[in-house]
Structures are given as C-alpha cells and as structure tokens.
Amino acid sequence: MTLQTNVFDEWETQVRTVRSGRWQPERDLAFWREKAAGYDAGQPPLPNTVAWLRERLGGAHSLLDVGAGTGRLTLPLAHVVQQVTALDHSPDMLAVLRGKGPPAHVRLCCQALGDALHGSDLSSHDAVLSAWSLAYLPDLRGALTGLLRLARRDLFLLEDDGLGSPHVTLRRRLEGQPRPHRASSLRRALQALGEEPHVHRIQENRELTFPHTAALLAQARLPLPDAEALEVLRPHLTAVPEGWLYHWTFDVHVLHVRKASL
Numbered sequence: 001m002t003l004q005t006n007v008f009d010e011w012e013t014q015v016r017t018v019r020s021g022r023w024q025p026e027r028d029l030a031f032w033r034e035k036a037a038g039y040d041a042g043q044p045p046l047p048n049t050v051a052w053l054r055e056r057l058g059g060a061h062s063l064l065d066v067g068a069g070t071g072r073l074t075l076p077l078a079h080v081v082q083q084v085t086a087l088d089h090s091p092d093m094l095a096v097l098r099g100k101g102p103p104a105h106v107r108l109c110c111q112a113l114g115d116a117l118h119g120s121d122l123s124s125h126d127a128v129l130s131a132w133s134l135a136y137l138p139d140l141r142g143a144l145t146g147l148l149r150l151a152r153r154d155l156f157l158l159e160d161d162g163l164g165s166p167h168v169t170l171r172r173r174l175e176g177q178p179r180p181h182r183a184s185s186l187r188r189a190l191q192a193l194g195e196e197p198h199v200h201r202i203q204e205n206r207e208l209t210f211p212h213t214a215a216l217l218a219q220a221r222l223p224l225p226d227a228e229a230l231e232v233l234r235p236h237l238t239a240v241p242e243g244w245l246y247h248w249t250f251d252v253h254v255l256h257v258r259k260a261s262l
Helices: 002-016 025-038 047-056 074-080 091-099 113-118 140-150 166-174 182-192 213-220 226-236
Strands: 062-066 083-088 106-110 125-131 151-159 198-210 237-240 243-258
Touching: 002 140, 002 182, 025 091, 047 074, 047 151, 047 198, 047 243, 062 074, 062 113, 074 083, 074 106, 083 091, 083 113, 091 106, 113 140, 125 140, 140 151, 140 182, 151 182, 166 213, 166 226, 182 243, 198 213, 213 226, 213 243, 226 237, 226 243
Parallel strands: 062 083, 062 125, 083 106, 125 151
Antiparallel strands: 151 243, 198 243, 237 243
C-alpha cells in the first residue's frame, strides 16, 4: 500500500509543479494550438519502435492510440490492424492528422483524455497504445486503470526517463532542474496496480542540421559561454558542407502489459 500511495502522489506533485501549467486542459490545448502545424517537422522518425510494435500487434483486430496527435505512430501502425481509433483532446493536432488522409478504418476521436479514460463511451480494443500522453495527467491511477480496462490483450506505454537530446539533458543539470523519471514511475505505478510490465528499451537516432554555429547554439540555449557550449556538444557534432550535423541516440522505453491471448 505504501508503494501505491507514494508513486501516485509523487506523480501528481511532479505534474502540478510543472512551470508551464499544462496539467490544466486549457493551457495544454493552447500549447498544441500553437505547435500543431509545425509539430511533425520537429519530431524524429521512430523506425525501430514502429517495427517493434508492428511485430507485437500481429493478430490484433483493433488498436486505440491514446494521445494520437498528428498520427506519428497511428498511421504507420494502421497497416497491421483492421480498426484504429485515434484519440486526442487537441482538435488542432487531429486536424493535421485528418489532413494526411488517413485510411477509412482509422476513426478520429476528439475528447479529453481524462474523460475518455474514466468514462464508458469508449469501447475496449485488442491493443491500446499510449505514447508520451500521460505526462500532464495528475491522476495517474485513474489514467492507468482506464487504459488497462480498455485493453483486451495488450497495453503499450511509451515514455522516456529524461535522457533525450544532449543539450536538454545538460541544460537541466546546469539549471538544477530535476530529471524526470517518467518511465520508471509508470513501471512502479503498474506494479502498484498488480501488473508486472515487460520493459523494453528501443534505441533510435536523431539528426539535426544547422547552417552555422549561431543557429546551433540558439537551439541548445545552454547557460554557458558560446565557446564552452560548442565544446561540450562537440562529441555529437560533425562538420558538413551545410554547416553542422548534430546527432545523438536516445532510448524509447516501452512498458508492455500482456493481458490475454485472443
């Protein structure tokens, strides 16, 4: 019982102290309203993660993608299931997905995630995917309980443990910001609910090109003199004719709960 109380309380405290206040639905909606049009351009492809998920979706008839956004995972996974529900609370993100002309068997559903996971309007699916969609939901217990209820066979949670791009990781450390350990917290929370998820780490690659050093440093926003900032990033930099190629690897943490065989 202590484990259950601690992990859910810790999660809620972490969510409610985020400076952006995005745990408030109106603020998160405003954030996505501003970011939706250019979102895809700023996101890395996840070919290894998609391939891993496709393998494990074999035999599943239906997929619910919770926090589907612009369809970053929805669309490449739609080819291996016969029925897909793309759920998101941002009409602006779903508008981008709709503009991509998804297949007829992909249904778009605009609803607040908390309401969808707590209510009874949404039907269960063979597989449920939630990729980076729980970060600003204070009620983690309710969210996970809802996801488990909606998943007939498989629940896939995708998160990270705060180790992403080198510049963001370093900036957090220099500014004294705590590193989020969301993947570890989700594992503890599932265990508190009586589930033992299989945890997988899938490595992906990210590359960004900058025309000159000033553009690179503007992206990094490190609280260091320019020469020092460039030096700490140098292991991830390659000089190319176009300027700088900034590259790194990162891990996608997948927590997989296998509930039953269909």
